[in-house]
Amino acid sequence: MAGEYYDDSLSVTGSTGPSNSLTTLTNVAGAVVSFALIVGIGVWGYKLLVRDVSGIPVVRAASGEMRIRPDEPGGEKASHQGLSVNAVAAVGTAAKPADRLILAPKPIDLTAEDQVMPASMVTSGPQAAQVANLPEEATVLDANEVKAALESGNVDDLVAQLTAGVAPISDLGNSTEETLASVNSSIVEEVVAAEEQVAALVAGPGLRQSKRPKKRPAVRASVTPAAVVSSGSPSNEVKASSLPAGTRLAQLGAFDSPEVAREQWDQLSRRFDVYLSDKTRIVQKATSGGRVFYRLRAMGFEDIADARRFCSALVAENADCIPVVTR
Template sequence: MADYTQNPQGGFAPHLHPEYAIPRGQAVGKLTNFTGAAVSLALVVGIGIWGYKLLVRDVSGIPVVRAAAGEMRVRPEEPGGTLAEHQGLSVNTVTALGAADEVTEQVRLAPQPIDLIDEDQPMADFEEVSADESSDVTQAPAAEDIASALESGSVDSLVAQLTDGIMPMEATEDESLPVLASVAVPDVQDAPEVLEGDGMSVSLRPSQRPARASINAGTDSGGMVVPAAASASTTELEAASLPVGTRLVQLGAFDTPEIARAQWGQLSARFAPFMEGKQRIVMEAKSGGRTFYRLRAHGFEDIGDARRFCSALVAESVDCIPVVTR
């Protein structure tokens, strides 16, 4: 039985006789591959550009307008605009309104131009005057004549020549009299008499400072200096006896009640007008396992009075806080 090895299109099967097989379209396949690669690459590049634009665009959607260069508004050279020529003439009224304007009641001619006086004329217009024509000008003597007159001693003739033709000046009555100038002479004061004595050894000592500002030499148990006048007139109140809502002023917190009372004395001596009529309150308080004592002042009508008091003390670098009892 015969063995047929040809395919229906003709030729031999590729697996039997490759050399006789019909060649495939290799060129078409390569072109297809290159086209697909180019399309894929263009798609990737386009997606990348589109994603970048999404990232950098304005999320709020408000359009951004670039500012124009230069000045926004420029002042014109003529603020009122350019003035047209021949304004105010009657012929312009015919063109603007279509009819002639009313007849003017009075017509005036333009004034004559102003002429310059002789003093203001240009210098070229003046005529030159020769020395011979001028009779008012006196010729001065030559330098040689002056030298010869001085050598010969005839000065009088030289003076007469210089003063020839000159009118003598008549002295007035006021000018002929001598003028006496009055000069204000200061009064001479006698020097103070020098007192003879022993000197500085017996001179008076300066007076003492006022008693209000003096500090008592004695100290309390805490070692702080307390003014005698302030400590004698100070009234101390118990914190428990005050009703709720009382207006107070806190002047600081201290470790011991003695230090708080000494601070009150210093403030009373320093701000005597403000501390007048105020009562002292030393209140014990605890915070964080630590015991301290608050120094407060009583005697204010309302919160406004307390704030004014604190404003005066804070202006002098003193701690002061308005508070209310609870």
């Protein structure tokens, strides 16, 4: 360019400045890495020389217990176990009460004074010690003297001997009446004070009489014994042909003859009198695969849910029962 001076040495010097610094840094980093490798190899070689040549590893013993016994070895119990209501979801009704084992109480050991006294220790004769323990002023009469006085009718001397030293009642004067009056007045005062206290309690604020809690269950189911109907008199039996469609029933089994079905009903009535007391018997003839059989069914349910609850109660006692609906 005209009027300007261009120096090639300046351009070369300016372009090589940064590359020289980068080369220097690279050389320094390589030297440091090489030195680290040399130190590491030296340490590794030293450990190889001083290590245990036997090759048996040394294990430090663990501190503390190796095993700790749990607080509940058999596991923790889940909540709400053993309740009768747990069987409602499975069978429809509550389960029977759990069997309880109650041990007899320990025998009571009687003390020496409570033991039975042997007959050899009881004397049959009169004890003179009782007579000797009487007070000095007491008069002891002979049995023969008392008998002779009673036979002769002259008991004045006997009464005089018994009442010797005792003041007669007539000599007391009005002391008896005064004593009775004082006793009566004290009794009357106590009665009046008690009546006033009761009146104050009744007239005061608060509940007059505590209410007793009702017994649980408040209304107990009345158990009516079911009338056992013999197989020969089907008075409690309804014909299956007279039932309208949609009637809820419970089938209790299928039998070869109607007599066997009615006998089975009698057995179930004695076993489940609480459930079958208000039910009606139905013996229905049916045919399947060329075979004739008789179905034993019970009628008297409000809905299908009532029939299911009924069958759940019988199945819980190992009896056959299936809720059905007539078509």
